[in-house]
Amino acid sequence: MKIRVPATTANLGPGFDSFGLALTMYLELEVLEETKEWEIEHELDNIPRDETNLIIKTATHVCPNLSPHHLKMTTDIPTARGLGSSSSAIVAGIELANQLGHLNLSKEKIVEIATEVEGHPDNVAPAILGGFVVANKIEEHIYYTQHNFPECELIIAIPNYELLTSASRQVLPERLTYEYAVEASSIANVALSSLLSGNLEQACFLMEQDKWHEPFRAALVPELKRIREEKNQLGFYTALLSGAGPTILILCPKESLVKTKNFIKEKFKTFDIQHVRVQSTGVEIVA
Numbered sequence: 112m113k114i115r116v117p118a119t120t121a122n123l124g125p126g127f128d129s130f131g132l133a134l135t136m137y138l139e140l141e142v143l144e145e146t147k148e149w150e151i152e153h154e155l156d157n158i159p160r161d162e163t164n165l166i167i168k169t170a171t172h173v174c175p176n177l178s179p180h181h182l183k184m185t186t187d188i189p190t191a192r193g194l195g196s197s198s199s200a201i202v203a204g205i206e207l208a209n210q211l212g213h214l215n216l217s218k219e220k221i222v223e224i225a226t227e228v229e230g231h232p233d234n235v236a237p238a239i240l241g242g243f244v245v246a247n248k249i250e251e252h253i254y255y256t257q258h259n260f261p262e263c264e265l266i267i268a269i270p271n272y273e274l275l276t277s278a279s280r281q282v283l284p285e286r287l288t289y290e291y292a293v294e295a296s297s298i299a300n301v302a303l304s305s306l307l308s309g310n311l312e313q314a315c316f317l318m319e320q321d322k323w324h325e326p327f328r329a330a331l332v333p334e335l336k337r338i339r340e341e342k343n344q345l346g347f348y349t350a351l352l353s354g355a356g357p358t359i360l361i362l363c364p365k366e367s368l369v370k371t372k373n374f375i376k377e378k379f380k381t382f383d384i385q386h387v388r389v390q391s392t393g394v395e396i397v398a
């Protein structure tokens with residue numbers, strides 16, 4: 112059996128901790144024979160290969176009496192880059208418990224458990240459901256809606272340095288004034304209504320006006336400002352911090368795809384640049 116979970120980009124500007132989009136990059140988890148102790152084969156540096164691995168910890172949290180198995184993970188989701196690597200591992204772990212423990216969990220229940228483990232639903236919800244998902248958590252309940260994302264090209268520019276979500280959350284303010292919060296919320300509201308009504312250019316303008324997280328994180332990823340400065344010249348719609356960063360997500364029309372990719376390749380030689388699409392399905396059993 113093989114479990115496949117997509118990468119995700121969260122926030123999309125002002126949808127802090129609530130907007131998320133599934134992308135066509137994947138973590139795959141192959142479930143092999145039963146063993147005495149859990150073991151997970153993979154090629155990542157600094158990620159455990161025993162029961163302390165996040166996938167196994169999550170699976171045994173969901174179903175404590177699972178029999179240990181030999182697992183093989185392959186992933187093209189880089190860790191700590193803002194593409195939902197921890198969420199992909201958590202979702203794979205829940206699905207592993209679901210399959211091996213015959214739990215028959217609904218998608219709603221998986222979203223609830225994954226949010227409890229990850230802390231916020233913006234990456235886990237699209238990793239489970241696919242597409243564009245808007246979600247929040249009130250007490251233990253997760254409210255979400257799933258949508259089509261407007262037609263556009265997506266480029267992800269992945270720096271060669273890591274930025275842990277925990278570190279990137281530390282630069283956020285503890286308090287905001289009421290006036291500031293009302294303005295930040297109004298930007299998010301109209302960005303979302305513009306996305307849902309298909310007004311992509313207005314949505315992108317508003318997404319770039321985020322006041323919840325990007326202004327505070329700007330110094331952690333200085334390349335975002337440098338890329339944004341080229342917007343009119345290159346003709347892309349917007350460049351945003353993907354999740355907690357440092358990856359930069361660029362939305363653009365077909366005409367500016369090659370020009371934009373080439374510019375970033377030329378200016379930021381150590382970046383990995385990829386053209387991705389929206390993944391319409393979430394976690395799946397693929398073999």
Ligand SMILES: Nc1ncnc2c1ncn2[C@@H]1O[C@H](COP(=O)(O)OP(=O)(O)OP(=O)(O)O)[C@@H](O)[C@H]1O
Pocket residue numbers: 119121138158164165166184186189190191192193194195196197198200234274275276277353354355356
């Ligand atoms: N495939 C994996 N297997 C096990 N643990 C993983 C895996 N991928 C990520 N992790 C754990 O998650 C940590 C990274 O999580 P973090 O939330 O900081 O970044 P991210 O999920 O990649 O980014 P973001 O949440 O901004 O999208 C890694 O340091 C590691 O502990």
Ligand SMILES: N[C@@H](CCO)C(=O)O
Pocket residue numbers: 121122127128129231233234276279280324354355
């Ligand atoms: N909404 C989260 C996404 C990363 O986990 C953040 O920006 O911190």
